[in-house]
Amino acid sequence: MSARLLILCPGQGGQHEGMFDLAEGDPAAAALLGGLRARGACANPPYAEHAGQADHAARGGHGLFSNRVAQPMIVAAALVMWEALRSCAPQPALVAGYSIGELAAWGVAGALTPFEAVRLAQTRAELMDQSLATHPGQALLAVTGPHPSRTAALVAACGFHAAIVTGEDSCIIGGLQSSASEATALLAAAGARVTALPVEIASHTPLMACAQAPFADALRAASLHDAQTPVLSGISAARLERREQAIEHLPRQLCETIVWDECMDACAEAGITVALELGPGAALSRMMQARHPGIACRSVADFRSLDGVRAWLRRHCE
Numbered sequence: 213m214s215a216r217l218l219i220l221c222p223g224q225g226g227q228h229e230g231m232f233d234l235a236e237g238d239p240a241a242a243a244l245l246g247g248l249r250a251r252g253a254c255a256n257p258p259y260a261e262h263a264g265q266a267d268h269a270a271r272g273g274h275g276l277f278s279n280r281v282a283q284p285m286i287v288a289a290a291l292v293m294w295e296a297l298r299s300c301a302p303q304p305a306l307v308a309g310y311s312i313g314e315l316a317a318w319g320v321a322g323a324l325t326p327f328e329a330v331r332l333a334q335t336r337a338e339l340m341d342q343s344l345a346t347h348p349g350q351a352l353l354a355v356t357g358p359h360p361s362r363t364a365a366l367v368a369a370c371g372f373h374a375a376i377v378t379g380e381d382s383c384i385i386g387g388l389q390s391s392a393s394e395a396t397a398l399l400a401a402a403g404a405r406v407t408a409l410p411v412e413i414a415s416h417t418p419l420m421a422c423a424q425a426p427f428a429d430a431l432r433a434a435s436l437h438d439a440q441t442p443v444l445s446g447i448s449a450a451r452l453e454r455r456e457q458a459i460e461h462l463p464r465q466l467c468e469t470i471v472w473d474e475c476m477d478a479c480a481e482a483g484i485t486v487a488l489e490l491g492p493g494a495a496l497s498r499m500m501q502a503r504h505p506g507i508a509c510r511s512v513a514d515f516r517s518l519d520g521v522r523a524w525l526r527r528h529c530e
Contacts, residue, residue, distance in 0.1 A: 217304045219308075221307070222290070222310055226492040231285070234515070240295055240296065241296035248288050248327060283334070284330045286333075287315055287316040290490040305442075308446075310472060314465060322441065323458060332434055339426050342423065349390055350387070350419055352411050353372070355404050370395040376469065379473050427466060443458075497509040
């Protein structure tokens with residue numbers, strides 16, 4: 213059976229100062245990154261005094277964990293890395309992106325130019341930040357232990373909602389910071405482990421509802437085309453290809469639950485044999501490997517050089 217390649221585009225959390233270093237070893241990728249920076253579509257690290265400080269974003273700063281810096285940079289990182297690798301990779305059978313990574317996935321699939329994708333990421337981040345004016349003080353909590361449906365039922369009265377489902381015993385929930393302690397106490401009493409995430413936006417919950425229509429308008433106005441490769445919808449795990457589907461699903465994703473567990477299963481059902489995460493970070497490839505060990509999974513973050521990534525692709529895809 214011939215190899216079927218999945219490209220994974222990560223969300224926020226794995227960004228770091230050196231996130232472009234590996235890709236910049238390729239001349240075409242370095243030129244693309246330089247063009248994005250010249251057009252103001254991508255910030256230029258380092259943010260040495262702020263990187264990794266979880267509380268910096270909450271103070272409205274411009275570090276790597278600030279929403280308006282992180283989202284465009286993560287999309288840029290994925291697309292610059294794909295520019296470095298696409299000439300040596302087979303045509304992907306499927307592309308999937310986690311949260312903001314879903315926008316990058318439409319870029320990998322050929323529906324958006326890198327500049328357009330990064331510009332839309334800037335718009336997305338600005339619209340999500342504006343939700344704080346309507347609902348100030350938001351929070352995301354990672355929960356492990358109970359089934360996600362049980363978690364959602366426990367915290368519903370606190371105004372918390374399931375944001376991302378990652379497994380049978382793990383999910384991320386979002387709501388107002390003022391209710392986070394109450395939600396944590398209820399979950400702890402049920403035997404759950406709860407970790408506050410270093411973000412200030414309760415993405416993928418109804419608190420983002422005010423961003424949905426404006427982001428749909430931005431997508432309609434963009435140079436968005438049908439995809440050349442199917443893209444998985446984060447909110448339904450359905451395979452999407454048409455421009456109209458992107459305009460429907462990407463805005464809904466802002467305020468609806470991402471079913472990442474179902475997305476991983478959909479990849480396996482599609483016969484995926486090889487999965488490469490474009491980085492930064494390696495969370496998606498590790499989740500996929502744990503859930504579907506028959507799929508060969510790596511992240512570019514696992515390698516010291518582009519030649520190492522290319523050799524791994526040749527070994528598993530030829």
